[in-house]
Amino acid sequence: MFIETVEQRVRLVRPRSFAGLMTLYESNHIRLKQLLGNLKHLPDHAVSSSTRELDLHLAVEERSPYTTVLHMTYWFDEAAGRVADPDLKLCIYHDARLAETLSCADAPRHAALRGVWKPAASAMEQRWTLNILLNKWLEFCLDNRHRFRSAA
Numbered sequence: 001m002f003i004e005t006v007e008q009r010v011r012l013v014r015p016r017s018f019a020g021l022m023t024l025y026e027s028n029h030i031r032l033k034q035l036l037g038n039l040k041h042l043p044d045h046a047v048s049s050s051t052r053e054l055d056l057h058l059a060v061e062e063r064s065p066y067t068t069v070l071h072m073t074y075w076f077d078e079a080a081g082r083v084a085d086p087d088l089k090l091c092i093y094h095d096a097r098l099a100e101t102l103s104c105a106d107a108p109r110h111a112a113l114r115g116v117w118k119p120a121a122s123a124m125e126q127r128w129t130l131n132i133l134l135n136k137w138l139e140f141c142l143d144n145r146h147r148f149r150s151a152a
Contacts (some may be wrong), residue, residue: 016128024131025098031138032092032099036148039092039099042068054146061089068092069102088134101130 014020033039035048036058048056054074062069069091073084087105092098 005091016124018124021127021131022098024128024135025093026099028090028101028131028134028138029097031135031142033136034142035146038070038092038095042070046148048141048146048148050141050144050146052054053146056146057084058148066093066095068094068108071091086133086137088096088130088137090134099134100127101134104130104133 029039036042042058042060044060046058048058050056057071057075059071059074060068061071069089071084071087071089073087076083076085084105088103089104091100091102093100115141
């Protein structure tokens, strides 16, 4: 369950509900801000290094006054070449202070994320799975001391 504060009252928000999804988007925004700093002024490309994990790569794809679309991934070197995993496409909604995962190229290979990935039966379930994946990955990145230079 998620907890949402509304007018000095606390209420539980059901997972896989619309309210739960919006609460998840809000949590994603908060974690992205911790990781990236000012979300309106991201560099076109950036890399965060951690002594504990692979380098985390960011590439901004689109910018507008109200949204920023970007990719975040790790790059793995394999015999066939470099592989992005998880290859997440995100949309940051600046005015609403929300962040949504739009897509994931494939099922994640990273052991910390495989447990939250599952096939979706509906659009709501797909959005929930993608955004739980982002939320857990952001938590993992922050726990492993990833921070981009612009992050405060």
